[in-house]
Amino acid sequence: MEISVFIAVIMASVLIAVYSRYRHAARNARDFFVASGQFGAILIFFLTIGETYSIGSVLGFPAGIYTQGSGFGFWFLGYILLSYPVGYFLNPRIWTLGQRYACITVADIFRNHYASRALEILVVLNTALFLLPFGEMQFAGLMVVVRNLGWHIPGMVMTGLCASLTLAWILLSGIRAPAYVSILKDVLMVAAIVMGGYAAMHAMHWPATVPEFSSPDNGGHGLPGGNAFIVSTIILQSIGLCIAPQTVAFLFTAKSPRTLQKNQIFMPLYMLMFPFLFMMALYVRTSGATPASPNDVFMVAVCATLPDWARGLVAGGCALSALVILAGVCLALGPLVSRNLMPGHSDRAQKIGAQVTIAIYLVVSVLGGASLSGLMVVLNNLYYIGVTQLAPGIIVALLDRRVPAIPIIAGLLCGDLVGMGLFFLHIMPAGLNPGMIGLIINALVVWGGISRVPGTACSQPHKQISVTER
Amino acid sequence: MHDQDGRDDAMQAVPAISLPALAVGLGLPFCLVIGGGLALQAQRMVLFGVPLEIIWIFACFMLVPACLYTCSNLSSSAQYKADRKPVE
Numbered sequence: 001m002e003i004s005v006f007i008a009v010i011m012a013s014v015l016i017a018v019y020s021r022y023r024h025a026a027r028n029a030r031d032f033f034v035a036s037g038q039f040g041a042i043l044i045f046f047l048t049i050g051e052t053y054s055i056g057s058v059l060g061f062p063a064g065i066y067t068q069g070s071g072f073g074f075w076f077l078g079y080i081l082l083s084y085p086v087g088y089f090l091n092p093r094i095w096t097l098g099q100r101y102a103c104i105t106v107a108d109i110f111r112n113h114y115a116s117r118a119l120e121i122l123v124v125l126n127t128a129l130f131l132l133p134f135g136e137m138q139f140a141g142l143m144v145v146v147r148n149l150g151w152h153i154p155g156m157v158m159t160g161l162c163a164s165l166t167l168a169w170i171l172l173s174g175i176r177a178p179a180y181v182s183i184l185k186d187v188l189m190v191a192a193i194v195m196g197g198y199a200a201m202h203a204m205h206w207p208a209t210v211p212e213f214s215s216p217d218n219g220g221h222g223l224p225g226g227n228a229f230i231v232s233t234i235i236l237q238s239i240g241l242c243i244a245p246q247t248v249a250f251l252f253t254a255k256s257p258r259t260l261q262k263n264q265i266f267m268p269l270y271m272l273m274f275p276f277l278f279m280m281a282l283y284v285r286t287s288g289a290t291p292a293s294p295n296d297v298f299m300v301a302v303c304a305t306l307p308d309w310a311r312g313l314v315a316g317g318c319a320l321s322a323l324v325i326l327a328g329v330c331l332a333l334g335p336l337v338s339r340n341l342m343p344g345h346s347d348r349a350q351k352i353g354a355q356v357t358i359a360i361y362l363v364v365s366v367l368g369g370a371s372l373s374g375l376m377v378v379l380n381n382l383y384y385i386g387v388t389q390l391a392p393g394i395i396v397a398l399l400d401r402r403v404p405a406i407p408i409i410a411g412l413l414c415g416d417l418v419g420m421g422l423f424f425l426h427i428m429p430a431g432l433n434p435g436m437i438g439l440i441i442n443a444l445v446v447w448g449g450i451s452r453v454p455g456t457a458c459s460q461p462h463k464q465i466s467v468t469e470r
Numbered sequence: 471m472h473d474q475d476g477r478d479d480a481m482q483a484v485p486a487i488s489l490p491a492l493a494v495g496l497g498l499p500f501c502l503v504i505g506g507g508l509a510l511q512a513q514r515m516v517l518f519g520v521p522l523e524i525i526w527i528f529a530c531f532m533l534v535p536a537c538l539y540t541c542s543n544l545s546s547s548a549q550y551k552a553d554r555k556p557v558e
Contacts, residue, residue, distance in 0.1 A: 070521035074507050077527045081534055085499040088538050089492070092484040207518040231504055257484045265538040271531045282519060 002149060002312040009188065009316025010165070013181045013323075020180040021173035029351045032174035033104045033335050034252040041259045043179050047250055047328075048263065049270050050182025052080065052241070053189065054325040055141035055318050061274065062281035062301070063294035073278065075230050079237035081268055087242045088264040092257030093398045094248060105332070106248040106390065107340040113397040116405030122412055123390060124340045127245040130383045131336075134329040135365025138322035139163075141295070145318045148299030149311060156366065162319065163362040166326045170358060175253055178327035185324050188317035190273050196298075196314065197276020199305035200283035228431030236436045240388035246332035326365075330358040385423060385435035389415035392439075392446040407449020415442025485545030495541030499534045503527065 030036055039047065064072035097103070101112035106127060111120035139159040146158050169177035200206075241247065254260050280301035284291060291300045302314050334354030338345070345353060392415075393408040419438025422428070429437055485491070510523040517525055 070511070070524050073521075073524045074511060074527060077524075078503050078507060081527070081530055082500060082503055084534060085496050085538060088495055088541070089487060096484070227508055231508070234504060235500075261484055262542070265535050265542060268531050268534045272528075274531075275528050278520070278524065286519075 001308040002315065003151070005309050005312025006315045006319070009184075009313065010319065013184055013320055014165070014168075016180050016184055017169045017172050017177040020176040029335070029339070029347045029354075030102070030104060032351055033331055033354070034249060035175050035179070037099070037252055038255055039179065039253040040255055041263055043183075044250070044254045044259060045263045045267070046183045046186050047175075047179040047253065048247070049186050049267060050178070050321075050324045051246060051250060051328045053186075053270075053321065054138065055145075055322040056137055058189065058193070058277070058318060058321060059141050059144055059295050059298050061277050062284070062297040065278060065281035066285055066291075066297045067294045071230065075233055077271065077274060078230075078234040079241065081271060082234060082238035083241035084264050084268050086238050088261055090242050090394075090398075091251055091260045091264060094243075094394065095251045095254055095257045095260055097394075097397055098248075098252045103252055104249065105335050105340055106243070106245045106394075107336060109248075109397060110390075110393060110405075110408070111340065114393075114403075114405035114408060116409070119393075119405040119409050119412075120340055122409060123393075124336050126386055126389065126412065126416065128333055128336045128341075130386045131245060131329050131333050132361075133383070135326055135361060136368040138326045139365055139368075142319060142322045144293075144295050145299055145315055148296055148303055149315055159366045162323055163326075163366045166323050166330065167359060167362055169323070169327055170330055171355065175250075175331050178324045178331070179253070181320060181327075182324045185317065185320035186270070188313060189321060190270075192302075192310070192314040192317040193273045193276045193280075195310055196302050196306060197273075197279040200276075200280045200301050203305050204279075204283050204286060206279065206282075226431055229428060229433055232431075232433040232436040236388055236433050236439060237384050239391050239439075240384040240435075243390050243394055244387050245336065246328050249332045249335075250328070326362075330361060333361055334358045382420060382423065385419040385433075385438060386416060388435055388439055389419065389442050392443045396446060396450060401450065403450040403453055407446050407453075410449060411442040411444075411446035414445045415439055418442075488545065491541045491545045494544060495538055498537045499530075502533055502537070503530050506530070 061073075061076055064076060094109075097109050097113070101108060103109055103112070107120050107123040110123045111117070139162070142159060142162060143155045146153060146155070151158075169181065251260060277298070281297055283305070284297045284301050287304070289300050289304065291297050302311060306314065331354075334357045335350065337357040338350045338353030342353065389412050392411050396403060396408065415438040417438075418441050419435045422434035422437055428434060506526050507523045510526050511521075513522060515522040
C-alpha cells in the first residue's frame with residue numbers, strides 16, 4: 001500500500017509536469033528559466049513556498065529540536081519567519097531591477113548595473129559554489145526516508161531514478177515543471193505533517209498528559225555563542241534567504257512586483273505546519289524511541305503513528321520536496337554557468353549549455369548523495385556566510401546609485417575572506433556569527449568606496465552588456 | 471490552471487518605502503520575534519510541555535502577517551493621498 005501511494009504521487013507529479021509543457025512549451029532561454037516573467041500570484045506563492053521548505057527542513061527541524069532543544073527552534077523558525085518582512089521590501093525592488101536589465105540570474109544584476117565582467121564572475125563563483133551541496137543534501141534526505149520505510153531499494157537506484165525524473169521535468173518545461181509540481185508538493189507536505197503531528201499528539205495524549213520537555217543541554221540554548229550568536233544568525237540568514245541565487249531567479253518569474261509583495265504577507269501562515277513537526281519531535285523524545293540518527297526523528301514518528309497509506313503519502317511528499325528543490329537549484333545553477341561564466345553564446349546555446357550543466361550536476365549529486373562528502377558539508381555550512389555577501393551590492397543597485405564596480409568587488413572579497421576566515425578559525429567576536437562580521441566589513445568597505453566617488457542616480461537604464469554581444 | 475490567475479496586480483505600482491511602513495513592516499516583526507523570543511527564553515517556562523518561546527514564535531506566524539498587512543494598508547493609503555494631492 002505504501003509503495004502504491006508513493007508511486008501514485010510520483011505519477012501525478014509527472015502528469016502535472018507534462019501538463020505544464022502542454023500549456024506553455026518553453027520557447028527561449030528566458031521562458032525556460034524564468035517563464036518570461038508571466039507567473040501570477042498563485043504559482044509564485046507555491047513556487048516560493050516550495051523552494052523554502054526542502055526535505056532538509058522536514059527532517060532537520062524535528063532533528064534539531066530532538067538534539068538541541070528550543071534554542072534550535074527559536075533560530076530555525078526565527079530566520080525563516082523574518083525573511084518574509086525582509087522580502088516584503090526587497091523582493092519587488094529586485095524584480096524591478098530584473099525587469100530593467102532583462103535578468104535571468106542574480107549575476108545578471110551585477111553585470112548590467114556595474115558593467116563589470118570581473119564582478120559578474122566573482123558573483124557566479126560566490127553563489128554557484130554554495131549551491132553544489134544542495135543536490136547531495138536532497139538525495140541524502142531521500143535515503144533517510146527510504147531507509148526508515150524499510151524499502152529494499154538500493155540507495156543509488158532510488159537517487160538515480162529521482163535525478164532522472166528531475167532532469168525529465170526540467171527538459172520538459174523548464175521552471176514551469178517545478179512551479180506546477182510544487183502545488184501538489186506543498187499540499188501533500190502540509191497534509192502529511194498535520195497527519196503526523198496530530199497522530200503524535202494523540203499517541204502522547206497531549207495536552208491531557210503533559211510531556212516533560214527538558215533541553216538536552218540542561219537549559220542552555222543548544223547553539224554555540226549564546227543570544228548574540230542566535231540573533232546575528234537570524235538576521236544574517238533572513239537577509240540571505242531573500243537574496244539567494246535561486247530565490248532571486250524565482251522573483252524574475254513573477255508578472256508584477258505588487259504580486260510578490262502581497263504574497264509575502266501571507267507566506268508566514270504556511271509555517272503553521274511547524275507546530276505539528278514540533279509535536280513529532282516531542283513525541284519521539286518522550287516515547288523513549290531511539291532513532292538511528294537525529295535525521296531519522298521525523299520518520300520514526302511517522303512510522304510509529306501513521307497507517308500504511310499515510311506513510312506512502314509522506315514518502316511521496318518528501319520525495320517531491322527533494323525534487324522540487326533540486327529542480328529549482330538546477331535551474332538557478334545552469335544559467336549561472338552557461339550564461340554568466342561562459343558568455344557570448346546564442347540563446348539556444350545558453351539553454352543547451354545549462355541543460356548539460358544540470359545533467360552533470362545531477363550525476364555528481366547522485367554519486368555524492370550516498371555519503372555526504374566532507375567538502376559538501378563545509379560548503380553547506382558556508383552557504384549563508386557566502387551568499388549574504390551579495391547584499392551590499394544589491395542594495396546599492398536598488399538605491400539606483402551608479403558607482404564603479406571596484407568598491408563592490410573589494411567589499412565582496414573582504415566579506416568573504418573575513419567571514420570564512422573567522423569560521424575556519426572558530427572565532428566569534430562578541431559572540432556574533434562570522435558571516436555577520438563579514439557582512440558588516442563588506443558594507444563598510446562598499447560605503448567607504450562609494451562615498452569617495454560621486455554617485456549618479458540611474459533611473460534611466462544604462463546600456464546593458466548583451467550576453468550575445470560580449 | 472494558467473501561469474496567471476484571476477488576480478491582476480500588474481498595473482499596481484509598489485508603494486514607496488516610508489518610515490511608518492518600515493517601522494511596522496520590518497522593525498515590529500524583528501522586535502516581536504527576536505525581542506519576544508529572547509525575553510521568554512530567559513523565563514524558561516513551559517506550557518503543556520512546550521517552551522514558552524516556541525509558543526511565542528508559533529504565535530508570530532500570525533502576528534507577522536498582521537504587521538505586513540498593516541504596513542501594506544499604510545503604504546496604500548499614503549499612496550492614495552499622494553495621488554489625490556494635485557487634484558485637491
